[in-house]
Structures are given as structure tokens and as C-alpha cells.
Amino acid sequence: MIHQGEYIRDILRGEVGKTVHAHGWVKTRRDSKGVSFVQLNDGSSFQDLQVVIEEGALPEEAMKQTTTGACVRVTGELVASPAAGQAVELKAKEILVYGGADPATYPLQKKGHTMEFLRDIAHLRTRSNTFGAVFRVRNALAHAIHNFYRERGFVYVHTPIITASDCEGAGAMFGVTTLDMMNLPRNDSGAVDYSKDFFGKPAYLTVSGQLNVEIFALSFTNVYTFGPTFRAENSNTPRHLSEFWMIEPEMAFCDLEGDMELAEAFLKYIIKYVMEACPDDLEFFNKRIDNTVLATLSQVVENNFEHVTYTEAIRLLEKSNRTWEFPVFWGADMQSEHERYLTEEVFKKPVIVTDYPKEIKAFYMRANDDGKTVRAMDVLAPRIGEIIGGSQREERYDVLLDKIRKQELNEEAYWWYLELRKYGSAPHAGFGLGFERVMLYLTGMKNIRDVIPFPRTPGSADF
């Protein structure tokens, strides 16, 4: 295996004169009279290692197989590069071809490909410049998230992926069953008899770890989850996946102000972290994908988020003298066009909207004294819309029970959630952040299917 110090990333910073072994996949090859140039990449950095092969230095058979897409090990001397583009290059003395790649059929060309085409070859797109950069950033972002919470004493909680409680929210859920679909057990009234199913009752893939993580917040104080989430909604947009990753912090002894403070610090931290960890990759995104990415990220890190209440936001929209496709009035849910107007035209930066009407928000959000609004907050970002949704939770037993009853939810299903308010309740708050939405923001990529290794969307679960 390859150890620290042996990746191409390390070789590029290596000492001239040393003999090194470079392992990787050939990105391109250029031939001149008497010399060939092979760009080698092992995923460890955006920059390739330029391998220089003088005529006759390597066996002809091996040279024939050293084509775009081939996997090779090159042994040689690291030398200073006489040309621009790289500080050092590898002067080949020996080559081992692990696996060739027929140039006539290898689909990746030197020229740019569309994201749609690359998505169809998800087993090879990881070797392209764009997806190399995307997945290095994704990796750095995951580390940034854990670092942020660890530095603040948060406990990382693994909430369940399979859940038998259908009380997690309004999102459509995927069923999990081992029943024979061709021969379903029925009860007397003809309905499916789930007592015969694997868990003895209907089970689903989780749409959120929030309710579970609240249990841990009321024991470990500050906690977070970071894991996959599933939505069976028939959403076909560049911003939705059926399987995506979500980060959900939850803090005891915390109100909405503390929640917002953490959300802002969190976004700034992870952006800064990735900017420092992946400068080459971000520069590539800025050059080839979206030339506003770097400026936008710096701007977010350096400035404070805007804060408005829902009521103020509605007033701003009403004052705009625009004709909206969806009418604006107090009590209406904000639409994409409204969010975009606020973030892209009024404030031109992330905006935190708070205190929404209780009718358009979830039952567990803490009621304000005005009787009309709840302590909810959405962080809206230019271009991608809602990136964080959170709230202070209703910690008062009677108020929560009343809400569950008024919304005609299944009171019994929430028995343990209610008991958390009965035994040692505490004010607490949290939010959910879509991991891939942050990826869109960081990379400037336009489609969420291109920032996750293997996208799952309605009608599509390849690879």
C-alpha cells in the first residue's frame, strides 16, 4: 500500500535528486520526438505529477500500454522541471503497468465533458479534474464538521437509519420490509399485517435524526449527528436527493439566539477550513465552474449574517414593488423567488429569517409569547436557498402536548418525546444542515447529483 510521504501530493513537494516510486492513473500523455510526457494522478492532489520518459528509457511494450486511463507505477529520479507548470517532474527509469486502458474505448478525453455525461460514467468520473476536486473537498468538509464540534466539546451521536416510528416529520419515507410483496399477509380487514414483518410493525428509513438526538442533548448537553438521510419525495431538481447527508447539532441550555450563533460560526468555520485545506481545488472551481465562488466564500467568512424576522421579511417583499408569481402576505410560506430576492438582491449575503408563523412550521418548535409565531430560523444562502433549518424546541410538556393534539398527531407515538419534557426538561435548540447543499455552495457546482459519489434520485439508483 501507499504510505504517508508516498502519495503524488508528497512527491510534488519532494527533494530533487531522490529516487521515488509514483503510483497512479494516467490522465494524459503528450509525445514529442525523443520524449514523452505522462500526467500521473493518484487523487491525492489536484496537480498531476509530470512523468518524463526519454526515448528508449522504457520498454516499448510498456510504453504502448501507457495511455490515458492506464494504471501504472513509475520509478525514477525526481528532477527540477525546466518548463513552466510544475516545479519538479519524474524522470522515468522503470515502469510497471498494472492495468491498461484501450484508448479507442476509454471514455474520458482530454477535452471537457458535460456533467451529464460524466454522471453516466460514475465509475470513471472520479478520475476527472472536476470530480477529483469535488471529492477532495467533500472529504475535507466532513473533517471540518467533526473538528468544529469536537473543538466545542460536542458528542457525536449515531442516530438510527431504520426507524419504526413514523413520527419524524412530514417527509415521505421509504418503507423497509422483508415481506413477500407478491404474497402479503393480511389481517381480517384486508390491510397488510405488519405484525408479520421483520420488526413487527411498519419500518422506514429515517428522514431526520433530530428527535433521537434530542434524547442525547438532554443527557450529554451538546451533541450532533452526521449521517445519511432518506426522502421518498418525487423531487426532481438540482437541489434534491433521495439519499443525502445531514448534520444536526442539538444543544441543551440553548435558545434560538444561541442556535443562530452556532449556525453562523459553523458555516464560517467549515468554509474557512476547506479554503485552507483545498486551495488548488477551489481555485479550479473558481476558474472552470463558477468564477464567483472564491469571492463569495471570502465574503461569507468576513461578514456577519443578516438577521430578519419573518414579519420583517414579508414587509420587505411587500415593499419591493415586484409582481410575484406567488402572493406575499403574512402567513404565507416563502417561495424560492422570495428567498432569492432577499439573499441575492436585498442583502447579497446569507440571511437568517426567524420567528415564522406557527402554522407553517413543525409542531416541536417553541411557541412565542405572541401566540402567532414560533422560534424557528432558516439560513438562506444566495443561489442555493435554504441551507439550514432549525429552531428552539418546545420544552414545556403541556404546551407540546397541546400542540400534538391540535395538529391531530398520534399522541402515543410521541410518548418518549413527551417524557423528555416530563423528566428533567431543559430549553434546547438545534438545526439541520444539508451536507450536499454546503458542497454546492463551496464548489459552485450546479447540480447536487454531482457533489455526492453515487446520487440516488427518483428513477435513478445506478452504481
Add this chain to the structure above:
RNA sequence: UCCCUGCUAGCUCAAUGGCAGAGCGUUCGGCUGUUAACCGAAAUGUUGAUGGUUCGAGUCCAUCGCGGGGAGCCA
């Protein structure tokens, strides 16, 4: 799920209802310490599928499939 739009060579795209094209890639040759190199030549097609209209359909019509943009749902 709704609205709009697209599907032609490996890729990106041309083609008034009338002979199926180009660039890139590939192969071969040339030139050059090259950087998405350059010059010349060659090979490459069930025009997404199924029906229909027509003397004749890549082009028009219908249905289906898949992609893209927008919307809804949301993270």
C-alpha cells in the same frame, strides 16, 4: 408531480420534408521539452424507442423512455 426544452459518430454539436456532416477524441504519418500542443490523412452512424402522416421523415404528429432548466416539497 406540473410547465418549458432537448435526445444525430466515443464526446460536443450542425443538417429548408429530398445523398448523414464538422470539431474534438481514436488510428496512421510528420514536427516539436510538451502543458486541453501543433500539421496532414484515415476509420467511425439502427439519428432515444414504438407507432403514424408522406412519393420520401433526423426534420411533421402521437405515445413512451431518458437528460437539462424552472416550479412544488424540502436539507
